[in-house]
Amino acid sequence: MGNKMRFLAGMILFGSLWGFSETIIGSRLSDAGLPSGIIMTGFFAIMLLVLSRIVYKAPGMQLGMGLIAGTLRVFNPCVGCHLCSALAIMAEGVLFEIIWYKLSFDDVKLKTTINQVSMGVITTYTIFVGGYIVTQILTPIISGPGFYIENLLVFMPRILASGLPTAIIGGIVLPATYRLSKLDLKLKDQLYYPATLSISMICWVIVIVNWLVLMS
Numbered sequence: 001m002g003n004k005m006r007f008l009a010g011m012i013l014f015g016s017l018w019g020f021s022e023t024i025i026g027s028r029l030s031d032a033g034l035p036s037g038i039i040m041t042g043f044f045a046i047m048l049l050v051l052s053r054i055v056y057k058a059p060g061m062q063l064g065m066g067l068i069a070g071t072l073r074v075f076n077p078c079v080g081c082h083l084c085s086a087l088a089i090m091a092e093g094v095l096f097e098i099i100w101y102k103l104s105f106d107d108v109k110l111k112t113t114i115n116q117v118s119m120g121v122i123t124t125y126t127i128f129v130g131g132y133i134v135t136q137i138l139t140p141i142i143s144g145p146g147f148y149i150e151n152l153l154v155f156m157p158r159i160l161a162s163g164l165p166t167a168i169i170g171g172i173v174l175p176a177t178y179r180l181s182k183l184d185l186k187l188k189d190q191l192y193y194p195a196t197l198s199i200s201m202i203c204w205v206i207v208i209v210n211w212l213v214l215m216s
Helices: 002-031 036-056 061-073 082-099 113-143 149-180 189-215
Strands: none
Touching (some): 002 036, 002 061, 002 082, 002 189, 036 061, 036 113, 061 082, 061 189, 113 149
8 A cells, every 4th residue: 555655646746847847847948949859758758757767667657757748737837739748748658658568677777878879869750750640640530620631740750850859858857867767866755745745745836836927
């Protein structure tokens, strides 16, 4: 029971941090004219996904994180296509789970820097491009006009190319995250639950207040 509660609290924490970064930091990057999607996936998303997998070693957590982060991203409808972004985030969580289903950092092969870089490139490219494609398919279906394969094919070269800089960032971030995870940051239950839930709550409050300000 205790491990399940730690798992749930960790999932809420990392999902909230991911959603917060996408909504608040990503919006600021967009306002500054920077490629927010590339930066958010290549840096923040892959860092949080990998760090949570290393710390908790629990398949399934990243799927839940994507659902939480995607839900939180909906609370920023004044910046870009909030439905597209939410779907992309959720898809990234699903794709990460598929890629890492049987992978573990306990595997000797993943302890070498070159393999970590390779997995960073492969994982980041796949979840970014895959998330992009999912939004191109599901957004028109959900919003009403319907999906037409020819519309997707027209954008495929652009979609595939846009994943390259994201992959390069991911190839740097994954090994760096692995080294960061070696720090002993374990908390006793008396501190763990208040800390994780408080940080999660702060993320949600900031995002919702920001949403209310934008809507006013």
